[in-house]
Amino acid sequence: MSAQPAAPVPFLKGHGTENDFVILPDAEGRLDLSARTVARLCDRRAGVGADGILRVVRSAAHPDARALAAQAEWFMDYRNADGGVAEMCGNGVRVFAHYLHRAGLVRDGEFAVATRAGPRRVRLGDDGRVTVGMGRAVLPPEPREITVAVGERSWPARNVNMGNPHAVVFVDDLADAGPLLDAPLVTPAGAYPDGTNVEFVVDRGPGHVALRVHERGSGETRSCGTGACAVMVAAARRDGADPVADGRPAAYTVDVPGGRLEITEHADGEIEMTGPAVIVAEGLLDPAWLAAD
Numbered sequence: 001m002s003a004q005p006a007a008p009v010p011f012l013k014g015h016g017t018e019n020d021f022v023i024l025p026d027a028e029g030r031l032d033l034s035a036r037t038v039a040r041l042c043d044r045r046a047g048v049g050a051d052g053i054l055r056v057v058r059s060a061a062h063p064d065a066r067a068l069a070a071q072a073e074w075f076m077d078y079r080n081a082d083g084g085v086a087e088m089c090g091n092g093v094r095v096f097a098h099y100l101h102r103a104g105l106v107r108d109g110e111f112a113v114a115t116r117a118g119p120r121r122v123r124l125g126d127d128g129r130v131t132v133g134m135g136r137a138v139l140p141p142e143p144r145e146i147t148v149a150v151g152e153r154s155w156p157a158r159n160v161n162m163g164n165p166h167a168v169v170f171v172d173d174l175a176d177a178g179p180l181l182d183a184p185l186v187t188p189a190g191a192y193p194d195g196t197n198v199e200f201v202v203d204r205g206p207g208h209v210a211l212r213v214h215e216r217g218s219g220e221t222r223s224c225g226t227g228a229c230a231v232m233v234a235a236a237r238r239d240g241a242d243p244v245a246d247g248r249p250a251a252y253t254v255d256v257p258g259g260r261l262e263i264t265e266h267a268d269g270e271i272e273m274t275g276p277a278v279i280v281a282e283g284l285l286d287p288a289w290l291a292a293d
Contacts, residue, residue: 010101013048016091016130016277018222018258022050023099023279029061035083042081048285051221052089053079054096065114072112072119074100074212080217088163090118090225090273094130097122098277105202117163134226136269137162137233148198149185150178157186157198158234162271165196165216166230170238174202174212178219199227201235209235210255222258229271232263242267253262 012023055077065075098230121133153248
């Protein structure tokens, strides 16, 4: 942060299928988050610990979201654990929506959340789960084969964009991905000029897959909502299903290390994701610790 806050800064901690976040309520956009501060907050030993930051800002108060203010009152200013700005986070949207409802900032039912990838419709279920309209997948033209390599092994990958980039790889065993301490090598380098998330996928049964993911800027995480959607689309196309072309919805269960997500691609191309969202704690950040940045 650019200057020491005058008072302790409220925060909450939440997760969606164990993809965890620090939530920073900042309605008027007064917090000046540096990449270093974000990385310190996400540090699991020296900070609060998280895969990313969800800053809660009124759309009208943030330059990246003012154009969306008429469609969505609240903007999810999402940052990866390394401090980098990201376009979208599927699990984060569910946790963000759950926080808005918990804080009395939205009513029951359906509402929109502004993100850098555009507005996302969310629906709160009676069972505590949240359904998010994730938009349409974009499958860019691929004149060259995209390859993902881990150590001496490599696989062809499917390029799927869910507002953020994904390289989806089908493998025989999730252990094939290795420890995922470092980002897998993706070639050609120009396929993803801003980097990419990489999903390794195995089949569990008809309409049922499981994944491991290395998230751009965060490393391996317990879940990735946009990644689960990208995997669902890649699996459907591999299995011969294309809802826009054939007029029939396709639904897959996607297991992630932290739980289970249900993903449906409708005949109009819109993708919905349903899964849990949990708030586990809230507290205050010490202004002296923040000032040490």
